[in-house]
Amino acid sequence: MADGPTRSSPPDxxxxxxxxxxxxxxxxLYHGTSPTAVRFRITVLAVDLLIVAFFIAAPFLKSGGWVYYLVDYAIAAVLAADMAARALAHTNLRDWLKKPIVWVDLFILATLLFPAxxxxxxxxxxLRLWTLANSEFFWKTVGHRYDDTRVEEVTRSAVALVVFVFIATGFVYTSFIGxxxxxxxxxxxxxFTITSLTTTGFGDITLPGLWGRTxxxxxxxxxxxxxxNLIQSLIRPHKVFHPCPTCGLRRHDLDAVHCKACGEVLCIPDDGL
Known part of the structure; x- marks a missing residue:
């Protein structure tokens, strides 16, 4: 005789x-607007910035021996706890895992857990700095006044340039040191990275071989x-983010009344920015 559906036991x-x-x-905490939630997110962002500062200073601290690795694992624990909390706070785990910045953070976590x-x-x-500057978590907490404004556009461009400089420096350092x-x-x-990036090229440091030239x-x-790209974001006319309800065009002039693609009448909020 087949058993009927059973109810969950009290412990379950x-x-x-x-x-x-x-x-x-x-x-x-992660998505709310209460003062407690805002303070929590500001604390998380402050810890994130301290972690990024450690990552930038890490090449100068590796002589610290076991203390350096202890800090590495402590940061890994903090990052893992934060990512687990964000995953639980997200409505759909599959959608959360589809975000590129999530996989970048997972890779960063792997470098912390397996430094050897x-x-x-x-x-x-x-790259943690890049994921931070491109996350809605940051712009809805600290930069909510500047979300979808010129400030956000310039900030993201500047962060992309800074991250590129340090990544390129890391490539040069690990490839040619010793x-x-x-x-x-x-x-x-x-x-060398700065002089190459600015095309100054003093010539006192050059990288040998095909790999060095490449x-x-x-x-x-x-x-x-x-x-x-950073210069363009500073000087070109800013466009507001306001999707057209008819054709879906997402960027429009600040004073646009009609969509330039389909002519639909727009009603763009004016926040005084």
């Missing part, structure tokens, strides 16, 4: 209720492209 109900309350609490195996990729941790007399330390790699070309092309 308690477990489900506890899980539901935890998710509701995390959603309120991913030692040469540690410089990519500075193999080329011109690169004696991290500052030498940073100096890397120099990539730094010049990528850096110049990002630099001009």
């Amino acid at each position: 109900r308690v477990s489900l209720l506890t899980r539901w309350r935890l998710r509701a609490r995390l959603r309120a 195996w991913l030692y040469n990729l540690g410089f990519l941790r500075v 193999r080329h007399d011109g690169i004696q330390g991290y500052v030498d790699a940073l100096y 890397l120099s070309i990539l730094i010049m092309l990528g850096g110049v492209g990002l630099f001009f």
